[in-house]
Amino acid sequence: xxxxxxxxxxxxxxxxxxxxxxxxxxxxxxxxxxxxxxxxxxxxxxxxxxxxxxxxxxxxxxxxxxxxxxxxxxxxxxxxxxxxxxxxxxxxxxxxxxxxxxxxxxxxxxxxxxxxxxxxxxxxxxxxxxxxxxxxxxxxxxxxxxxxxxxxxxxxxxxxxxxxxxxxxxxxxxxxxxxxxxxxxxxxxxxxxxxxxxxxxxxxxxxxxxxxxxxxxxxxxxxxxxxxxxxxxxxxxxxxxxxxxxxxxxxxxxxxxxxxxxxxxxxxxxxxxxxxxxxxxxxxxxxxxxxxxxxxxxxxxxxxxxxxxxxxxxxxxxxxxxxxxxxx
Numbered sequence: 001x002x003x004x005x006x007x008x009x010x011x012x013x014x015x016x017x018x019x020x021x022x023x024x025x026x027x028x029x030x031x032x033x034x035x036x037x038x039x040x041x042x043x044x045x046x047x048x049x050x051x052x053x054x055x056x057x058x059x060x061x062x063x064x065x066x067x068x069x070x071x072x073x074x075x076x077x078x079x080x081x082x083x084x085x086x087x088x089x090x091x092x093x094x095x096x097x098x099x100x101x102x103x104x105x106x107x108x109x110x111x112x113x114x115x116x117x118x119x120x121x122x123x124x125x126x127x128x129x130x131x132x133x134x135x136x137x138x139x140x141x142x143x144x145x146x147x148x149x150x151x152x153x154x155x156x157x158x159x160x161x162x163x164x165x166x167x168x169x170x171x172x173x174x175x176x177x178x179x180x181x182x183x184x185x186x187x188x189x190x191x192x193x194x195x196x197x198x199x200x201x202x203x204x205x206x207x208x209x210x211x212x213x214x215x216x217x218x219x220x221x222x223x224x225x226x227x228x229x230x231x232x233x234x235x236x237x238x239x240x241x242x243x244x245x246x247x248x249x250x251x252x253x254x255x256x257x258x259x260x261x262x263x264x265x266x267x268x269x270x271x272x273x274x275x276x277x278x279x280x281x282x283x284x285x286x287x288x289x290x291x292x293x294x295x296x297x298x299x300x301x302x303x304x305x306x307x308x309x310x311x312x313x314x315x316x317x318x319x320x321x322x323x324x325x326x327x328x
Contacts, residue, residue: 056171
């Protein structure tokens with residue numbers, strides 16, 4: 001059995017995504033424990049191969065570059081077919097991010113290889129012939145341990161669970177031909193509508209400031225945005241109740257039916273902590289909760305709690321962060 005691991009290097013519009021570096025970092029943990037290499041596979045239009053150096057800097061021994069005009073936009077059918085064909089040459093595992101793209105790719109690859117897929121993982125280790133993975137289950141109320149003995153293992157990792165680490169390897173670039181004609185895919189993406197390009201993606205933000213109904217009205221989200229701006233590297237999130245009411249776009253929703261995030265710092269402002277919301281953020285590295293109700297469920301998962309009105313506390317926090325940044 002080969003000890004090598006194949007990592008999906010996700011890109012969008014020719015740009016490398018943070019998810020690609022997280023997948024390579026996660027794959028590196030398996031390869032190092034097994035004595036193998038990490039091969040990153042990168043799809044895109046001609047020119048996408050320029051990102052090989054960045055993948056090598058984060059632990060890719062080899063970068064397989066699949067350049068074709070048919071990969072200008074997302075092409076999951078052709079991507080999965082090419083990955084499955086490459087996996088046939090012998091790999092211990094395939095790793096991708098549990099992003100929107102990764103969730104589309106991983107099940108397709110697993111189906112083609114006729115093996116199970118373990119999704120939304122937050123940790124794993126190699127134990128003999130098995131890869132033992134950790135997956136939050138039952139809306140995050142328990143951590144399930146999965147023992148994966150099928151070869152190859154198909155794994156997707158929760159965004160933010162594996163922080164990208166610089167781990168310089170050769171990163172040698174090698175051209176890889178598509179398994180078939182990408183232009184022949186049954187479903188064709190003709191256009192990608194981009195959102196706010198200046199807005200930091202929730203899955204890539206190291207800090208997330210999130211708001212709930214405790215903010216009382218949509219206009220008070222300005223306080224959340226001000227705190228995010230003070231950090232400079234923060235994104236703004238929201239609960240389902242808030243997005244359903246139209247206070248924030250649905251793309252900002254964090255929770256069981258929204259985005260699953262694991263930032264370094266999560267600040268919950270006026271959020272009670274319904275289990276559906278906790279399922280999307282409880283794996284954050286550090287959680288700070290601000291709520292008037294000292295019995296709110298959010299305090300059970302918080303590392304730090306502030307009992308008080310978020311509308312009064314947020315401006316104070318914002319000024320404190322600004323001062324700390326100015327003096328630091």
